[in-house]
Amino acid sequence: MEPTSNEWPIPENPEPPFPIVTDFCDIVFGFGRGSAELGIPTANVPLQQLPKETQDLKLGVYFGFAILKPMSHEETTAVRKDGRKVAYNYGKYLSKSSGDLDILPVVLSVGKNPFYHNVIKTVELHILHHFESDFYGAQVKFNLLGRIRPERNYNTKEALINDINHDKLVAKEVLSKENYLKYERQLA
Numbered sequence: 635m636e637p638t639s640n641e642w643p644i645p646e647n648p649e650p651p652f653p654i655v656t657d658f659c660d661i662v663f664g665f666g667r668g669s670a671e672l673g674i675p676t677a678n679v680p681l682q683q684l685p686k687e688t689q690d691l692k693l694g695v696y697f698g699f700a701i702l703k704p705m706s707h708e709e710t711t712a713v714r715k716d717g718r719k720v721a722y723n724y725g726k727y728l729s730k731s732s733g734d735l736d737i738l739p740v741v742l743s744v745g746k747n748p749f750y751h752n753v754i755k756t757v758e759l760h761i762l763h764h765f766e767s768d769f770y771g772a773q774v775k776f777n778l779l780g781r782i783r784p785e786r787n788y789n790t791k792e793a794l795i796n797d798i799n800h801d802k803l804v805a806k807e808v809l810s811k812e813n814y815l816k817y818e819r820q821l822a
């Protein structure tokens with residue numbers, strides 16, 4: 635198979651500052667456009683719960699592995715700034731038999747999302763797996779193994795979606811190689 639083209643050559647092995655591995659951190663709500671407008675759901679994690687090396691990363695798209703952990707907590711509702719409600723189920727509906735709790739490949743955006751004119755840096759994970767329900771309030775532990783590209787601004791939603799789809803292909807391909815696949819163990 636032809637390797638997926640990538641303007642940013644990915645080294646054969648992770649190179650410093652990678653690998654970076656996090657502790658379990660909370661999945662909080664973002665602006666909620668990823669899922670609704672782009673069809674690409676993302677899990678937002680608070681920057682302050684991440685290791686310093688993550689906070690220092692240049693804006694861009696990264697890849698690694700992630701594992702989810704449901705929390706035992708009653709379902710609650712949070713309210714976004716714009717008044718919309720978000721149901722926090724703390725990962726109650728994550729299913730072991732569907733593979734939701736496996737170590738899964740992930741693409742991450744460390745960015746200010748210029749397309750949406752955000753001002754603060756956010757870290758969002760798009761896990762390469764189909765989930766039947768969302769899991770706000772659950773926790774996620776992940777590693778970062780490399781960088782795919784810088785963050786860009788786009789004129790259209792479609793161009794952003796195209797690039798994210800390409801990011802997913804690059805991540806899948808790299809993470810299936812033994813030199814990267816072995817870092818799954820960091821989360822076991």
Ligand SMILES: Cc1cc2nc3c(=O)[nH]c(=O)nc-3n(C[C@H](O)[C@H](O)[C@H](O)COP(=O)(O)O)c2cc1C
Nearest residue numbers: 664665666667668741743747748749760785786801
């Ligand atoms: C893999 C990936 C790559 C992304 N790349 C960019 C980008 O280059 N430029 C950008 O403005 N936003 C980028 N985004 C962020 C999306 O714009 C973001 O997911 C969207 O703002 C939804 O966030 P929300 O759910 O907090 O509303 C990327 C997101 C992901 C998951």
